[in-house]
Amino acid sequence: MSTLPVNGTAALNTEEVRSDKSQPVPVDFLPEDVFVKMLSRERKRTERSRRRFVLMLLESANLLQAGNDPKSFQNVLRALSKSTRETDMIGWYEEHSVIGVIFTEIGDAESRSVARALLSKVPNALSSTLSIEQINEISLSFHVFPEESKGQGSGGPTDHALYPELLPRRRPRRVSRFAKRSLDIVGSLVGLVLLSPLFLIIWGLIKLTSRGPAFFRQIRVGQGGTPFTFLKFRSMYTKNDPGIHREYVTSFIAGSSSASKGDSGQPTVFKLTNDPRVTPVGRFIRRYSMDELPQFLHVLRGEMSLVGPRPPLPYEFQCYDIWHKRRMMAVKPGITGLWQVEGRSRVEFDDMVRLDLRYAASWSLWLDLQILLKTPRAVLTGVGAY
Numbered sequence: 001m002s003t004l005p006v007n008g009t010a011a012l013n014t015e016e017v018r019s020d021k022s023q024p025v026p027v028d029f030l031p032e033d034v035f036v037k038m039l040s041r042e043r044k045r046t047e048r049s050r051r052r053f054v055l056m057l058l059e060s061a062n063l064l065q066a067g068n069d070p071k072s073f074q075n076v077l078r079a080l081s082k083s084t085r086e087t088d089m090i091g092w093y094e095e096h097s098v099i100g101v102i103f104t105e106i107g108d109a110e111s112r113s114v115a116r117a118l119l120s121k122v123p124n125a126l127s128s129t130l131s132i133e134q135i136n137e138i139s140l141s142f143h144v145f146p147e148e149s150k151g152q153g154s155g156g157p158t159d160h161a162l163y164p165e166l167l168p169r170r171r172p173r174r175v176s177r178f179a180k181r182s183l184d185i186v187g188s189l190v191g192l193v194l195l196s197p198l199f200l201i202i203w204g205l206i207k208l209t210s211r212g213p214a215f216f217r218q219i220r221v222g223q224g225g226t227p228f229t230f231l232k233f234r235s236m237y238t239k240n241d242p243g244i245h246r247e248y249v250t251s252f253i254a255g256s257s258s259a260s261k262g263d264s265g266q267p268t269v270f271k272l273t274n275d276p277r278v279t280p281v282g283r284f285i286r287r288y289s290m291d292e293l294p295q296f297l298h299v300l301r302g303e304m305s306l307v308g309p310r311p312p313l314p315y316e317f318q319c320y321d322i323w324h325k326r327r328m329m330a331v332k333p334g335i336t337g338l339w340q341v342e343g344r345s346r347v348e349f350d351d352m353v354r355l356d357l358r359y360a361a362s363w364s365l366w367l368d369l370q371i372l373l374k375t376p377r378a379v380l381t382g383v384g385a386y
Contacts, residue, residue, distance in 0.1 A: 326357060
């Protein structure tokens with residue numbers, strides 16, 4: 001996401017925008033819950049149409065606070081109505097504190113230029129109805145969806161202003177989410193204690209059979225696109241070429257990878273098999289997901305959850321389509337999830353994303369417990385693991 005911050009004193013030109021006392025106040029000013037839903041709907045529409053939109057946030061605790069200055073509030077709305085089209089949406093982004101405006105259907109080539117034009121147009125309209133003291137109390141910011149490509153890497157954290165329904169103060173079912181975090185803490189602690197002998201065995205096998213550290217660290221993309229250092233038991237030889245995996249992942253996400261077909265009657269596998277970088281011990285611990293055990297530490301630290309989508313590598317995230325990125329927004333990445341117990345390496349990438357989105361949309365503590373109960377069978381059978 002792109003953000004163009006500006007305060008209320010920027011680019012004012014009172015001669016360009018004249019005061020118009022007859023300008024009507026918008027009658028379709030949306031309440032907070034409706035505006036947030038419309039913003040979510042506009043994101044999904046953009047995922048299909050590929051036409052960007054700009055979210056403008058106007059913040060002023062004094063001018064917008066209920067009962068403080070009704071006339072100034074009306075003047076702000078009048079100025080915004082002069083700066084918007086009939087297809088744009090205006091409403092409370094945060095009631096009595098932040099007004100949001102969604103400028104819809106903006107093409108790729110013009111999104112940045114439109115945002116820059118708004119930097120001038122909106123303050124000019126405000127200057128025609130407000131005093132300079134009132135304008136100085138206003139803060140404007142502009143957020144473009146979807147984010148523009150920033151070259152290599154994950155592109156940085158997602159602009160959370162475009163996902164207000166996910167902010168802590170707006171999240172429903174807080175009791176359930178507290179219970180999920182409690183389950184994560186208790187589950188990770190129990191897992192670390194009970195599996196500590198297995199940790200030692202795996203550590204010893206890795207050290208005895210190949211050179212290098214027993215643990216492997218790499219950058220993964222967490223919730224909201226925020227990167228974190230990911231820990232696994234090392235299953236590959238050191239100093240290997242990641243290009244093999246990068247090339248495969250790029251093709252897999254694009255839907256053009258070659259699936260590995262087993263013997264007659266065996267399911268098709270959508271995963272890089274017979275990877276020459278993997279050690280013999282690494283192949284064994286991968287088959288039974290034992291290389292993932294150190295991730296209980298990430299769950300304990302709050303970077304991951306016991307249940308959630310798998311955290312991608314930055315170059316994977318960079319290849320995502322717009323709608324793919326939603327899998328990393330609503331919930332934290334997890335050690336296990338719907339994909340692991342229902343699909344694993346037997347489904348195409350788009351179907352894996354759909355499973356993650358289905359989990360995020362229907363999440364409940366009971367669903368987490370069901371997935372956790374199904375996970376041991378998926379791990380012990382080793383189906384789809386390579």
